[in-house]
Amino acid sequence: MTSLPNNSATKRLGLVIDLDTCVGCHACAVNCKEWNAGGHMAPLTDIDPYGAEPEGVWFNRVHAYEAGDRKTGRTVHFPRSCLHCAEPQCVTVCPTGASYKRAEDGIVLVDEDKCIGCKLCSWACPYGAREYDSHSGVMKKCTLCIDRIYNEALPENERIPACVATCPTSARHFGDLGDPNSDVSQLVAARGGYDLAEELGYQPTNKYLPPRPKRESQSQPANEEPSSGLLRWVDRLLSS
Amino acid sequence: MNPSYSVIFFTTASGFGYGLAFWLLILDSSNFPQDRWLSGVGLALALAAITSGLLASTLHLGQPSRAWRAFTQWRSSWLSREGIAAVVSVAMIGLAWLGAIAGMTGTLLNAVAWLGIVAAIITVLCTGMIYQSLKPIAAWRSSLTTPIYLIYSCLTGAFGTAALMSLFNGDGSLAAVIALISALILIAMKMAYWRRASQVVHLTPESATGLGKIGKVQQLEGPHTTGNFVSKEMGFRIARKHADKLRKIVLLGGLSAPALLGFLGVLDNGLAAVFWTIATVLSIGGAVVERWLFFAEAKHAVSAFYGD
Amino acid sequence: MKQQKIETSKPIGDTVKTTTCYMCACRCGIRVHLRDGKIRYIDGNPNHPVNKGVLCGKGSAGIMHHYSPARLSKPLRRVGARGEGKFEEIEWEDALRLATGWLSEVRNTDPRRLAFFTGRDQSQALTGYWAAQFGTPNFAAHGGFCSVNMAAGGLYSIGGSFWEFGEPDWEHARLLLLFGVAEDHDSNPIKIGLGKMKARGAKVISVNPVRTGYSAVADEWIGVRPGTDGALIGALIHELLRTDRIDLEFLARTTDASWLVIQNPGKSDDGQIFRNEDGQPMAWDGINKKLMPARTPEAKISLIGERELPGGKKAKSVFQLLAERYLAPEHSPETVAAITDVPADRIREIAREIASAALDDPMEIQQPWTDWRGVRHETMTARPVSIHAMRGISAHSNGFDTCRLLHVLQMLIGAVDAPGSFRYKAPFPRPIPPGPKPAGKLSQIKAGEPIPGMPLGFVGGPEDLLLDENGGPVRIDHAFSWEAPLSAHGLMHMVIENAGNANPTPVDVLFMYMANMGWNSSMNVANTLKNLTAVDEASGEYRIKHVIYSDAFWSETVAYADLIFPDTTYLERWDAISLLDRPISDAEGPADAIRQPILEPDRDVRAFQDVIIELGYRLGLPAFTTNSGEPKYPGGYADYIVNHERNPGIGPLAGWRGEDGESSGIGAPNPDQLDRYIKNGSFWKHHLDPDQRYFKHSNKRYLEWAKEIGFIPSADPIVLRIYSEPLQAFRRAAQGHGEVQPPNSETRKRILENFDPIPRWRPPLNGLEDPEGNYPLHAITQRPMAMYHSWGSQNAWLRQIHTSNRLFVARELAEKLGLKDGGWAYVKSPTGRIKARIKTMEGVNPRTVWTWNAIGKRRGAWGLSEDAPESNEGFLLNHLISELLPKEDGIQWPNTDPVTGQAAWFDLRVQLEPAPAGAETTEPLAPPLPQNPTKRSRPKYLTYGADFRFKDPVQ
Numbered sequence A: 001m002t003s004l005p006n007n008s009a010t011k012r013l014g015l016v017i018d019l020d021t022c023v024g025c026h027a028c029a030v031n032c033k034e035w036n037a038g039g040h041m042a043p044l045t046d047i048d049p050y051g052a053e054p055e056g057v058w059f060n061r062v063h064a065y066e067a068g069d070r071k072t073g074r075t076v077h078f079p080r081s082c083l084h085c086a087e088p089q090c091v092t093v094c095p096t097g098a099s100y101k102r103a104e105d106g107i108v109l110v111d112e113d114k115c116i117g118c119k120l121c122s123w124a125c126p127y128g129a130r131e132y133d134s135h136s137g138v139m140k141k142c143t144l145c146i147d148r149i150y151n152e153a154l155p156e157n158e159r160i161p162a163c164v165a166t167c168p169t170s171a172r173h174f175g176d177l178g179d180p181n182s183d184v185s186q187l188v189a190a191r192g193g194y195d196l197a198e199e200l201g202y203q204p205t206n207k208y209l210p211p212r213p214k215r216e217s218q219s220q221p222a223n224e225e226p227s228s229g230l231l232r233w234v235d236r237l238l239s240s
Numbered sequence B: 001m002n003p004s005y006s007v008i009f010f011t012t013a014s015g016f017g018y019g020l021a022f023w024l025l026i027l028d029s030s031n032f033p034q035d036r037w038l039s040g041v042g043l044a045l046a047l048a049a050i051t052s053g054l055l056a057s058t059l060h061l062g063q064p065s066r067a068w069r070a071f072t073q074w075r076s077s078w079l080s081r082e083g084i085a086a087v088v089s090v091a092m093i094g095l096a097w098l099g100a101i102a103g104m105t106g107t108l109l110n111a112v113a114w115l116g117i118v119a120a121i122i123t124v125l126c127t128g129m130i131y132q133s134l135k136p137i138a139a140w141r142s143s144l145t146t147p148i149y150l151i152y153s154c155l156t157g158a159f160g161t162a163a164l165m166s167l168f169n170g171d172g173s174l175a176a177v178i179a180l181i182s183a184l185i186l187i188a189m190k191m192a193y194w195r196r197a198s199q200v201v202h203l204t205p206e207s208a209t210g211l212g213k214i215g216k217v218q219q220l221e222g223p224h225t226t227g228n229f230v231s232k233e234m235g236f237r238i239a240r241k242h243a244d245k246l247r248k249i250v251l252l253g254g255l256s257a258p259a260l261l262g263f264l265g266v267l268d269n270g271l272a273a274v275f276w277t278i279a280t281v282l283s284i285g286g287a288v289v290e291r292w293l294f295f296a297e298a299k300h301a302v303s304a305f306y307g308d
Numbered sequence C: 001m002k003q004q005k006i007e008t009s010k011p012i013g014d015t016v017k018t019t020t021c022y023m024c025a026c027r028c029g030i031r032v033h034l035r036d037g038k039i040r041y042i043d044g045n046p047n048h049p050v051n052k053g054v055l056c057g058k059g060s061a062g063i064m065h066h067y068s069p070a071r072l073s074k075p076l077r078r079v080g081a082r083g084e085g086k087f088e089e090i091e092w093e094d095a096l097r098l099a100t101g102w103l104s105e106v107r108n109t110d111p112r113r114l115a116f117f118t119g120r121d122q123s124q125a126l127t128g129y130w131a132a133q134f135g136t137p138n139f140a141a142h143g144g145f146c147s148v149n150m151a152a153g154g155l156y157s158i159g160g161s162f163w164e165f166g167e168p169d170w171e172h173a174r175l176l177l178l179f180g181v182a183e184d185h186d187s188n189p190i191k192i193g194l195g196k197m198k199a200r201g202a203k204v205i206s207v208n209p210v211r212t213g214y215s216a217v218a219d220e221w222i223g224v225r226p227g228t229d230g231a232l233i234g235a236l237i238h239e240l241l242r243t244d245r246i247d248l249e250f251l252a253r254t255t256d257a258s259w260l261v262i263q264n265p266g267k268s269d270d271g272q273i274f275r276n277e278d279g280q281p282m283a284w285d286g287i288n289k290k291l292m293p294a295r296t297p298e299a300k301i302s303l304i305g306e307r308e309l310p311g312g313k314k315a316k317s318v319f320q321l322l323a324e325r326y327l328a329p330e331h332s333p334e335t336v337a338a339i340t341d342v343p344a345d346r347i348r349e350i351a352r353e354i355a356s357a358a359l360d361d362p363m364e365i366q367q368p369w370t371d372w373r374g375v376r377h378e379t380m381t382a383r384p385v386s387i388h389a390m391r392g393i394s395a396h397s398n399g400f401d402t403c404r405l406l407h408v409l410q411m412l413i414g415a416v417d418a419p420g421s422f423r424y425k426a427p428f429p430r431p432i433p434p435g436p437k438p439a440g441k442l443s444q445i446k447a448g449e450p451i452p453g454m455p456l457g458f459v460g461g462p463e464d465l466l467l468d469e470n471g472g473p474v475r476i477d478h479a480f481s482w483e484a485p486l487s488a489h490g491l492m493h494m495v496i497e498n499a500g501n502a503n504p505t506p507v508d509v510l511f512m513y514m515a516n517m518g519w520n521s522s523m524n525v526a527n528t529l530k531n532l533t534a535v536d537e538a539s540g541e542y543r544i545k546h547v548i549y550s551d552a553f554w555s556e557t558v559a560y561a562d563l564i565f566p567d568t569t570y571l572e573r574w575d576a577i578s579l580l581d582r583p584i585s586d587a588e589g590p591a592d593a594i595r596q597p598i599l600e601p602d603r604d605v606r607a608f609q610d611v612i613i614e615l616g617y618r619l620g621l622p623a624f625t626t627n628s629g630e631p632k633y634p635g636g637y638a639d640y641i642v643n644h645e646r647n648p649g650i651g652p653l654a655g656w657r658g659e660d661g662e663s664s665g666i667g668a669p670n671p672d673q674l675d676r677y678i679k680n681g682s683f684w685k686h687h688l689d690p691d692q693r694y695f696k697h698s699n700k701r702y703l704e705w706a707k708e709i710g711f712i713p714s715a716d717p718i719v720l721r722i723y724s725e726p727l728q729a730f731r732r733a734a735q736g737h738g739e740v741q742p743p744n745s746e747t748r749k750r751i752l753e754n755f756d757p758i759p760r761w762r763p764p765l766n767g768l769e770d771p772e773g774n775y776p777l778h779a780i781t782q783r784p785m786a787m788y789h790s791w792g793s794q795n796a797w798l799r800q801i802h803t804s805n806r807l808f809v810a811r812e813l814a815e816k817l818g819l820k821d822g823g824w825a826y827v828k829s830p831t832g833r834i835k836a837r838i839k840t841m842e843g844v845n846p847r848t849v850w851t852w853n854a855i856g857k858r859r860g861a862w863g864l865s866e867d868a869p870e871s872n873e874g875f876l877l878n879h880l881i882s883e884l885l886p887k888e889d890g891i892q893w894p895n896t897d898p899v900t901g902q903a904a905w906f907d908l909r910v911q912l913e914p915a916p917a918g919a920e921t922t923e924p925l926a927p928p929l930p931q932n933p934t935k936r937s938r939p940k941y942l943t944y945g946a947d948f949r950f951k952d953p954v955q
C-alpha cells in the first residue's frame, strides 16, 4: 500500500486556502483539533498541557509571515496542513504500509494499527504535515476529515472538513481538485492558485490562493480647486 | 535534522559490523590462510555490533512490537528493504559464524558467506539510500551519500579486520592499506559532500510559501509558541562555528589520524595491533561525529516554513 | 494488502443541545454534541444570526475550558493574609450567611460603602438593577475601561455606536475603513463580513499602527502614529470640505448642520443652539428668507451664512462653524502628516477614495421606503463607505472626540445607516442626547432603600452630575463627577485605587464579579494590589474591609478576596443575552438569546446570577422579595429571566412573550418562554421588513415600530448631532455660567480644554511630544484572536498558541537600539519597568512597540505549573501604566479621557534598552500564588477524546 495507487483516480479531494482573506484567527486549527481529538485518529495527545513546555498534536497550524518591508510589504497568515499530494514521498518511504494514499479520492492517511512509529514519513514530508504522537507511538496527520466528509450521520451540507466549516472568513474551501469544473478548481484558476514548493515534485492537491496585489486608489482627483470660500454652499441646496 | 542518538548508534555500529563481517567473510570464503578464531571472534564482534545497532534502531520506534511489519513494503521503501537485508545479512553472518567456530569449510559455507557479503553491502546501501532518497533534505540528495555510507563501513570494518588479524598473529597489512585508502577517499568525498551541501539550493521561506514575489519573507509568528514534533525533529540547527570544529575532528581525528596509524602499522608490524586498534576506535569515533553532523547539518525543507 | 477499512459514518454524539458560547463576549450560537454525558464536539449553530455556523478558535476550545483544572469547586474563605492565596473551603450556606452579614450592615448604615463592580458581565440588566435595589450608586461593569469612548462618542453623535452596537453593511460597502480594530466583540460577524467583502473584491483600508490580523488582509494599511487618528480624520474632513465632496442634502435633512448657534462671546447664551419657544432648534429658510424650525418638513434650509436673530444677536449654522474650523490650514494634510506619520499625499488620496466610493456612480437599492416626513422614496440610495472603529480610537485620552470626528466624517458623506455604510443594530438608533440620567445623587442615597433609577446613565449637563456638597464625586469611581462627566459606563479601573484611599468614602464591601482586577484589567498591577491589601493604621483592619469575588477559575484576583463564590462555566447555567443589556442584534433586526445548562456541574458551584438573586432575597431587597417576605424568584435566574418585568410587559427576553407566547418585545411573562427559545436554537430574532432596514434614524416605518416595541420613547426622527449640546453645557459652566459650576480653576481649565461642542483632535493628555526624549515610544496591546483576556491560558489547546508573548519592535528601531530578535529588553515608563523578550518585525509604526494583551500570568495562577512560560516569559504592559497622571497644578487627574473617563491604556509611552545577559525570565516576577485549593491533577498527557474513538457510540 505504500506504493501509490496507480489508477490515478481522477477524484482528488483537497483544500483551497485563500491567503488574501485569512486573518490568522486559528479557528481552523483549533476546530480541527477539537474534531479530530475524538475522531478517526483520536486522541491528539497534548504533552505537558499545563506545564512549561506544552506540545500537542495538531493537524493544522497557522503561521504568520511578513513578506516585503513596512512600506510595500504584507503580513500573510498561512495555515498549513497535509496537502494530500499526488506524489507523496511520505507514503512511498513507509516500510509498513501504514501510510497510504487512497485510490478512490487521493486522501493520504495513516493506518495506525500498522504504524511502527519510525517517523521516516515525517522526514519525507517537506510540508511538516505529519504529526508524531509520542504517547501513542504512532504517526498521525490530517485525514481531510474523512469521518465528516462521508459521514451519513451528518446533514449533507455539513459533510465538509471541520476547518472549512468553521473558518469565519471563508478563506478555506473544500472540493474535488481533480475535476476541472468543480468550484474549487475554478476558484484556483480564477485566482492563480499555486502549489507549495512545486519544485520538489510532490504535486500537492491543496492549493493556495495568493494575496491579491496591493490596490492603489482608483479615484480621480476631482474638484481639486473648487471655488473658494464658504459661500459656494450657500444656495446649493436651494437649487437641488 | 535532530541527530537522534539511537539512529547514529545504529548506523555506526551496524555499519562497522557490516564492514567487519564483509572483510572477514571475504577472508573466509577466499580461503585466505587464517586463524579459525579470527573469524570466530571477529564475526561475533560484527554480529554484536550489528544486532546492538539494530536493537538500538528499534528503540527509536514508537511501536517496536510491530517492527515485523517493516518487512512488507520492500517494493517501494528503502527502509523496508534495509530491514529485510539486515535480517538476511544477520542470518547469513550468523550461520557463517557458526560454521567458522565449528571449523567448517567448503562450498556451502562459501555460499553462505557470499550471501552474507552481498546482504551486508545491500543493507548499508539501503541505509544510505534511505537518506539519499529523501527529497526534503537537499544535502542528503547527493550521489555521495550512499557511497560514503558504504565506504565508511568499508573503512571501519577494514581497520577492525586489520586489528583483529594482527591480534590473531596474522598480517593485517592489506586490510590496513584498504582502510587507509578508504580513509583518504572519504576525506575527499566528505569534502566534496560538504562543498556540495554548502551550495545546494534549499527551500527558502520565499519559495516554500510562494510569497517571495512580494519580497523577503520572514516568519512573524510560528503557529505555537513552544516547540512541536516537527520543529524539534526537523528544525534542529547547529551553529556554523560548531560544525566547522566537528568537521575538522572528522577529517583529522576520524580519518587522517587513523590513516596515519594504519600506515604506521604497515611500517612497524610489531606495534600494528596497537596502531590499528586505535585506528579502529578513532575511525568509529569519527563516524559517530560524522553521522551526528550528517543529521545536524542537514536542513529539512520544512524549516523554510518556520522562517529558516 | 487491502486498504484500511474506516468507519466514516459515526454519529457525532448521542445528544445535541444548543446554547450560547461564552468563550468571549461575541456570544455566538453553538451546538454542543454530547456522548456518554461528555462533550464530544462543539460547533457553530448554522441558523444563529451572530455566527451562522462558524466558530472562532476560542469557541472551538470550549471543551478544554469546561474541563480545565483551574476551575474552582467550592466556596472559599480566606485564611491567610490577603494575596497569600490561602483559603478554606466552606459550605454555600456559610458563604451566603457571611456575605449577607457584611452586606446588610452596609445597607442599613451607608449603602454607598458597597462597591459592586462586574467585569465581563453579560447580565448588567440584573446586576445594575440589583445594585440600585441595594441602594448603592457604586455600580458599573467593564465598559469604562473597555470602550466607553466608542459608546458615548456614538450615542451623543448619531444615537448609536460602533463597538458591537453597529456594523458595516458587509453586503454593499465598496470601501471599508477600519480604525484601530484588532478583533472587537463582534469577533465572528466581522470576520464573516470581511470574508464577504474580500469575496466581492471590495476595498478595505486599515488604519492601525500594527499590520496584523485584519490589517494584514486590508488592501491598504495606514501605519498611523498612536493617538493621532483624530488629526488624520480632521484632515480627511478638511479635504472633503475643501474639494466640496459632501452630501449637503443629508446634512440638511438628517443632521443638525443647519441649526443656528448663538454667537455672543462672553455671554451665557454664547454657543447655545437657538431654539424657539417650543424648544425647536431653528434654522434659516433660504427661500422664504426667515427663521424656521429646522425640522419643518417643507423648509428649504440653508447651511451657510451668518444670521441675525430677533433681538440682534448673531448666529451661525453648525455646518458653518464646522467648515470654518476644518478648512483652516492646521487641518491640512501637510500639517497633519507630521503629526500622524501618514504622508500628505496618502491623506488626500484616502479622502478622494472615500468621496468617490460614497458619492460617485451612485448605487440604488430597489426598495421603496418612507421617510419621517411621510415622503415616499422609490429607492434607497447607497453611500457605500463603511467605517468601523474600536479601541485603537477609544483607549486614548482623546478617544471620545476622535470617535465623534469619525461620526462627523460619516455624516459629511451621508454614510449613516445608508446601504453600504455603517448600520445601526437594534435597539439603536436612540434619541440624542441619550437617556436616562444616572441615579445616585446624594439625596437619593438612603440607608435600607433602593436608589430611584439605574446607577449608570447619560448626563445631559452639569446639573445631572452626581456631586457632593463641595462639588466632589459621590461615586467611588468618580463617575459623573467633574473628573469624567459623561462616564456613561462608570470607571471600574479607578475603583480599587479610590477605595484604597477612601476617596470619597470608605468601602466596606468590595463585591466583584468576573473581572481579573488584580491583574490584567487593572491599569497598574502593583498599585492595585497595594490598595487591595492596604491596612488602616488606626484599626489594623484592611481599608477595604471585605472583598467578595465571584470567579469560575483560579485567577490572580481570587487570591485577594476574602470570600469567593465559585461560578459555573458557561455550559452549566442559564443566562439571558438581553436587549436590556448588550444584545446580539444585527442591522437586520433585534435578537436575543439564552444559555441553558448543558451539563450538571460536577462540583459545588453556583451560577452567580442565582447567588445574587438569593442574596437579594436574604437582604430583603424589594425586587427580590414578595410582599409576604418570600423569595420572589425561587427558581433562581431562570425564574427571573422569565418572570421579571422591568416595565409592564418588558422583561429580559423579547421573544415569545405573552401568555400564549405569540408576542414579541412587549407582552406578559410566558411560563414556556425558555422552552420556546430552546426549540428555536436558544435565540430569538426579529427580521425587520426590507423597507425598515436602512435610514432608521429617519425611517417612518422603522421609527414607529421601534416606538411600539419600546426601543424609543417617540417616533420622532433622530437628528444626528455634529454639535453636542451637553458638551457645550459643560463649557458654559466652565465659563462661569449656570448653577452647577466646576469647583476650582483647574477643573475649569480642564473642561475648557477638553469639552468642545464640535469635536476636535487634541494630543493625548500625557502629550504627544517627548521633549526630553525620555519616553519616545508608544506602547500598545492587541487582542490575540485565539485568546480571551486572561482566561484562555488555562485552556490546554489555546495556551499552546500563545504560551508567552513578546514585545514587537520595528526592525529598524531594534537595530538602532541594539536589540536582537529573541533577546531581552527593559521597557521603562514613568511608572515602572518590565523585562520583555523582543521580536522584530516590519509592519509596525516605527515609533510604536506592541504586544499581545493579557498573555502574561502570575506564577501559580490558572492551574498552570510554576515554570509555565506564561508567568516566566510572558509579561503585561499593565505594570507600566498608571491610574493617575502626573500632578499638574497640584491636581492628579486620572489617566482617562477627561469627558468619559475611559481608561487611556494606549497612551502609554516607554523607552527601551537591551537587558544585560542574565536569567531568561521576565521582570517583575511576583512571588508565586499557591495552587488552586481544589487539588486537581495536572496530567502529563492529555488524551481527551480517546474514548470517543475506541468506545462504540451509545445509540
Ligand SMILES: Nc1nc2c(c(=O)[nH]1)N[C@H]1C(S)=C(S)[C@@H](COP(=O)(O)OP(=O)(O)OC[C@H]3O[C@@H](n4cnc5c(=O)[nH]c(N)nc54)[C@H](O)[C@@H]3O)O[C@H]1N2
Binding pocket: C119, C120, C142, C145, C146, C147, C513, C514, C515, C516, C517, C520, C521, C522, C550, C551, C552, C553, C554, C555, C556, C557, C567, C568, C569, C570, C608, C781, C782, C788, C789, C790, C791, C853, C854, C877, C878, C905
Ligand atoms: N494593557 C492592557 N490592559 C487591558 C486592556 C488592554 O487593551 N491593554 N484591555 C482592557 C479591557 S477593554 C478589558 S474588557 C479588560 C478585560 O479584563 P477582564 O475583564 O479582567 O477580563 P478577563 O481577564 O477575561 O477576566 C475575567 C475574569 O472572569 C473570570 N471568569 C471567566 N469565566 C467566568 C464565569 O463564567 N463566571 C465568573 N464568575 N467568572 C468568570 C475569569 O476567570 C477572569 O478572572 O482588560 C483591560 N486591560
Ligand SMILES: Nc1nc2c(c(=O)[nH]1)N[C@H]1C(S)=C(S)[C@@H](COP(=O)(O)OP(=O)(O)OC[C@H]3O[C@@H](n4cnc5c(=O)[nH]c(N)nc54)[C@H](O)[C@@H]3O)O[C@H]1N2
Binding pocket: C024, C025, C146, C147, C179, C180, C181, C182, C183, C184, C185, C186, C187, C207, C208, C209, C210, C224, C225, C226, C227, C228, C229, C390, C391, C392, C393, C396, C780, C781, C782, C783, C784, C785, C786, C787, C788, C789, C850, C906
Ligand atoms: N479574541 C479576543 N477577542 C476579544 C477580546 C479578547 O481578549 N480576545 N476582548 C474583547 C474586548 S473586552 C474588547 S474591548 C474588544 C476590543 O476589540 P479591539 O478594539 O479590536 O481590540 P484591541 O486589541 O484593543 O484593538 C486595538 C487595536 O487598535 C490598534 N491601535 C492602538 N492604538 C491605536 C491608535 O492610536 N490608532 C489606531 N488607528 N489604532 C490603534 C492596535 O494596534 C489594535 O489593533 O475585543 C473583544 N474581543
Ligand code: SF4
Binding pocket: A021, A022, A023, A024, A025, A026, A027, A028, A029, A062, A077, A079, A166, A167, A168, A169, A170, A171, A172
Ligand atoms: S480559520 Fe480561516 S481565517 Fe482563521 S486562520 Fe484558519 S483559514 Fe485563516
Ligand code: SF4
Binding pocket: A081, A082, A083, A084, A085, A088, A089, A090, A091, A108, A124, A125, A126, A127, A128, A129, A130, A141, A202
Ligand atoms: S503534505 Fe506531506 S504528509 Fe501530506 S501527502 Fe504531502 S508529503 Fe504526505
Ligand code: SF4
Binding pocket: A093, A094, A095, A096, A097, A098, A099, A110, A114, A115, A116, A117, A118, A119, A120, A121, A122, A138, A139
Ligand atoms: S511512522 Fe508509521 S506511517 Fe510513518 S513511515 Fe513509519 S510506519 Fe510508516
Ligand code: SF4
Binding pocket: A031, A032, A033, A035, A036, A059, A060, A081, A082, A141, A142, A143, A144, A145, A161, A162, A163, A164
Ligand atoms: S481537513 Fe480535517 S483533519 Fe485536515 S486540517 Fe482540516 S480539519 Fe484538520
Ligand code: SF4
Binding pocket: C021, C022, C023, C024, C025, C026, C027, C028, C051, C054, C055, C056, C057, C058, C059, C060, C187, C188
Ligand atoms: S467569537 Fe468565538 S469565543 Fe466568542 S462567542 Fe463566538 S465562537 Fe465563542
Ligand SMILES: [Mo]
Binding pocket: C142, C145, C146, C147
Ligand atoms: Mo473590553
